[in-house]
Amino acid sequence: MLLVDAGNTFIKWARPAPGQTFHLESVHWKNFGAVRHHEMDVLKKAWHKLHEETPISHVLISNVAGKQLGDALSGLLETLDPQPISVKWFRSAPSLGGITNTYQDYRKLGCDRFASMIGARSLMPGKALVVVTAGTATTIDTLSPDGTFLGGMILPGLKLMSDSLAHNTALLPEIDQMIRHLPLFADNTSGAILSGCINAQAGAIERAVTTHRKRFSDVHCLLSGGAAPYIAPNLSIPCRIIDNLVLIGLHTSSTRQTY
Structure with missing residues (x-):
């Protein structure tokens, strides 16, 4: 099986080893890769090589990047083999993988968020969790120990926040390079933007955890x-x-489900 995470910036893919299980201290794939949306030629070569080594028979895709990218992925997969490959599109469900989906309309919960919560619970079953994905957007979702989804937050991702300030504020430089450690109170504009954006992200996560701990x-x-x-x-x-x-x-x- 080939697993595909088509996000807003990257397309990530992986092939697990037969019978593979994951643990907090051991998350390794038999094959793994990641490309940006415009690198479809690179992706095509990688998947063709993978298919030649061990034929792909089933593909499961989480796509939050829209129909155009979905169509492109479908077209690419059709080039792998004259025989049809079973392609399934992962969707949010009322219940799956130990997660009970309590969204007002379960279908409108982003399939990537739903998959992330399933992944988190598989690594830490029976625990109350705050599951954070910090990508183009930052999502912060909460789970009870029995796997009930209790709601979440969505905010602009770290780079989106900084780029917005750099592009829309007069004379501010564009921030391309994120740094891991910086003072809370900066003495220059670029540093102040970075500190503000990183601490906005950190503050939202910390508040989610603090609130979740009240329950x-x-x-x-x-x-x-x-x-x-x-x-x-x-x-x-x-x-x-x-x-x-x-x-x-x-x-x-x-x-846990037949595809």
Whole structure:
């Protein structure tokens, strides 16, 4: 099986080993790759090579980047083999992978958020969780120990926040390079923007954890996404970085449901 996480910036893919299971201390894939949307030629070559080594028979895709990218992925997969490959599109469901979806309309919960929560629960079953994905947007979702989704937050991602200030404020430089450690109170404009953006992200996460702890005493925070390494050092709460929670959730759901 090939697992695909088509996000707003990157397309990430992975192939698990047969019978593979994941643990907090051991999240490794048999094959893994990531490309930006404009690198479809690179993706095509990678998938063709993968298919030549071990034919792909099933594909499970989480796509939040829209129909155009979905069509492009479908077209690429059709080039792999004259024989049709089973392609399934992951959707949010009322219940799957140990998660009970309580969104007002379960179908409108982003499939990437749903997959991330499934992945997080598979790694830490029976725990109250705050599940953070720090990508183009930052999503912060809460789970009870029994796997009930209790709601979440969505805010602009770290780079989106900083780019917005740099592009729309007179004479401010564009911020391309995020740094892992910086003073809370900066003595220059670029540093002040970075500090403001990182601490806005950290503050939202910390508030989510603090509020969640009012209901459950033992709350764990899992952080994923490209901005995770920049946000984590600035948190005042324990938080574990887990790469590719969406792919882990897709893998978990694929073992519990027939695709």
